[in-house]
Amino acid sequence: MECIDYQDVDIFHSGHVACAGCVEALSLRVILNIVGQDAVAVVPPSCTAVICGIYPNSALSIPAFHTSLESAAATASGVKRALLAKGKPDTTVLCLAGDGGTYDIGLQSLSSAAERNEDILYICFDNEGYMNTGGQKSSSTPEGAATGSTPLGKTTRKKNLVDIMAAHRVPYITTTSPGHILDMKAKVKKALQIKGTKIIIVLIPCLAGWGVADDAGIKAARMAVDSGIFPLYEVEDGERYTVNQLARTQSVKPYLALQKRYRHISEEQVEQLQIHTDKAWQQLLLRADQQQ
Numbered sequence: 001m002e003c004i005d006y007q008d009v010d011i012f013h014s015g016h017v018a019c020a021g022c023v024e025a026l027s028l029r030v031i032l033n034i035v036g037q038d039a040v041a042v043v044p045p046s047c048t049a050v051i052c053g054i055y056p057n058s059a060l061s062i063p064a065f066h067t068s069l070e071s072a073a074a075t076a077s078g079v080k081r082a083l084l085a086k087g088k089p090d091t092t093v094l095c096l097a098g099d100g101g102t103y104d105i106g107l108q109s110l111s112s113a114a115e116r117n118e119d120i121l122y123i124c125f126d127n128e129g130y131m132n133t134g135g136q137k138s139s140s141t142p143e144g145a146a147t148g149s150t151p152l153g154k155t156t157r158k159k160n161l162v163d164i165m166a167a168h169r170v171p172y173i174t175t176t177s178p179g180h181i182l183d184m185k186a187k188v189k190k191a192l193q194i195k196g197t198k199i200i201i202v203l204i205p206c207l208a209g210w211g212v213a214d215d216a217g218i219k220a221a222r223m224a225v226d227s228g229i230f231p232l233y234e235v236e237d238g239e240r241y242t243v244n245q246l247a248r249t250q251s252v253k254p255y256l257a258l259q260k261r262y263r264h265i266s267e268e269q270v271e272q273l274q275i276h277t278d279k280a281w282q283q284l285l286l287r288a289d290q291q292q
């Protein structure tokens, strides 16, 4: 088994206010350790904003700029340009946003920043809902999942943000998961070597919002990948697709059964979800094959 050469450089401190067991805190720690001290975080309202906290009680030892939900990528663009003007071209500017702030409310500013190919690292902590405000649906919420605003289950499918951003031809967009820390580390390292707009979508099983046990966040993240519901892949320059997992090793059923947000769904809906997942997986393999 590969060893995780994990060095904690203490950018994300204990005493933060994430729910106990939340894998977003773990992911944040890993990402910040790879990014390093020479960085500025831009944080729109989200669980991340709550977890990071506000000055002088911030859990981060890098500057954190709390911005509006609509404008994270625009704020990051401005911070990066200000740093360039001040002669600090090497400082990493990263957005730490949720899916509501990315797929929905901040999409316009992300699209504009991507079109300008701003030199920012945009991290989306995708917990598939507006979780810090009580668990409403976002356009990242998958079909069938119950949320505070879709109590009978969402009737439409999860928006494909990777495809949307690939259409902007950004140099790098990828998915990763706290169940695959080595994958996460490698992708953050890779993104730091690339100039332009980099986007990393991290799947965050929300303990409260998804109804998973406090110690099952990693398990849920792994099952999402293993079932192919959340495949690990990269798109470079909008056209080169690489799948970062060898295969799917299980059906979607055990993944759904782990979460209370799916407890109301019928066998037919489970089958429908399996069909949609199979189709999306085949499309992904086809795109990746076409690059060979």
Ligand SMILES: Cc1ncc(C[n+]2csc(CCOP(=O)(O)OP(=O)(O)O)c2C)c(N)n1
Residues within 6 Å of the ligand: 045, 046, 047, 048, 069, 070, 097, 098, 099, 100, 101, 102, 105, 127, 129, 130, 131, 132, 133, 138
């Ligand atoms: C324009 C605007 N609408 C609504 C809100 C209220 N609000 C604050 S955080 C949030 C949810 C954000 O969801 P997401 O980005 O997914 O982050 P999460 O809480 O899930 O981490 C909402 C709706 C706001 N701050 N600004």
Ligand code: SF4
Residues within 6 Å of the ligand: 018, 019, 022, 023, 024, 047, 127, 131, 132, 204, 205, 206, 207, 208, 209
């Ligand atoms: S609400 Fe969900 S994503 Fe937010 S801190 Fe708690 S477990 Fe983590």
Ligand SMILES: [Mg+2]
Residues within 6 Å of the ligand: 098, 099, 100, 125, 126, 127, 128, 129, 130, 131, 138
């Ligand atoms: Mg969210």
